[in-house]
Amino acid sequence: MSTDESRIRIVWVYPDLLSTYGDRGNVLILARRAEQRRLPVETMEVRSDQPVPRSADIYLIGGGEDGPQALAAQRLAADGTLRASAESGSVIFAICAGYQLLGHSFFAKGVQCPGLGLLDLHSDRGPTRAVGELAGDIDPRLGLPPLSGFENHGGRTHLGRGVNPLARVTTGVGNDGTTEGAWFGKTLGTYSHGPALARNPALADLLLRWAIGADRLPPLDDTWPDRLRAERRAAVAAPAGRP
Numbered sequence: 259m260s261t262d263e264s265r266i267r268i269v270w271v272y273p274d275l276l277s278t279y280g281d282r283g284n285v286l287i288l289a290r291r292a293e294q295r296r297l298p299v300e301t302m303e304v305r306s307d308q309p310v311p312r313s314a315d316i317y318l319i320g321g322g323e324d325g326p327q328a329l330a331a332q333r334l335a336a337d338g339t340l341r342a343s344a345e346s347g348s349v350i351f352a353i354c355a356g357y358q359l360l361g362h363s364f365f366a367k368g369v370q371c372p373g374l375g376l377l378d379l380h381s382d383r384g385p386t387r388a389v390g391e392l393a394g395d396i397d398p399r400l401g402l403p404p405l406s407g408f409e410n411h412g413g414r415t416h417l418g419r420g421v422n423p424l425a426r427v428t429t430g431v432g433n434d435g436t437t438e439g440a441w442f443g444k445t446l447g448t449y450s451h452g453p454a455l456a457r458n459p460a461l462a463d464l465l466l467r468w469a470i471g472a473d474r475l476p477p478l479d480d481t482w483p484d485r486l487r488a489e490r491r492a493a494v495a496a497p498a499g500r501p
């Protein structure tokens with residue numbers, strides 16, 4: 259890791275195993291929104307055969323198929339850095355498979371696998387695969403507009419008392435048809451692909467705020483992301499079979 263302390267250090271964890279439905283876009287959006295405020299950024303991709311760099315400001319983990327997800331969980335547990343960094347205040351943002359593996363356990367290919375236990379939740383399998391648009395009203399304490407995303411997962415997630423639901427589902431399934439995602443401290447997980455931070459730039463800014471504080475993050479012109487959000491939200495609201 260660079261020793262230049264002024265940079266915001268963003269680590270994309272295991273893109274060789276966990277990166278589906280445009281999840282890499284989350285790295286690009288975070289870096290772009292920092293650079294638009296003239297904040298220096300360093301992004302780094304760490305493959306699953308490399309040690310995870312310590313004490314980055316933000317770690318991003320994407321979604322994936324069951325096999326790569328189980329392997330990623332094993333390697334992250336053996337590596338240990340993600341847990342140590344979360345405990346020392348780093349931000350962690352995880353999508354779908356990455357979200358499930360932050361919990362106590364999850365199912366992959368019919369087998370229960372231990373997770374990292376960074377979020378008080380566990381995942382099992384649902385009766386059907388959840389595929390399609392995902393929308394919800396985000397926990398008002400986070401001060402964000404409604405979530406917009408795309409989901410594709412077989413797992414269902416059950417929250418313990420030690421986490422807060424990220425959102426109440428208005429379209430789609432999320433955790434269990436009622437809640438979607440979870441957050442605790444500076445760790446936040448969601449089923450939302452799309453990529454999530456392109457579709458929800460206010461969520462990207464929340465992660466940046468958690469990492470470096472609010473005073474260095476003046477508002478940006480979000481005309482284009484707002485158009486994308488309006489288009490997706492209109493698609494969700496359209497009756498079935500209509501454009």
Ligand code: GLN
Pocket residue numbers: 278320321322323324327353354355356410411412413414
């Ligand atoms: N393998 C997990 C599931 O199906 C996660 C899928 C994903 O990340 N899209 O539940």
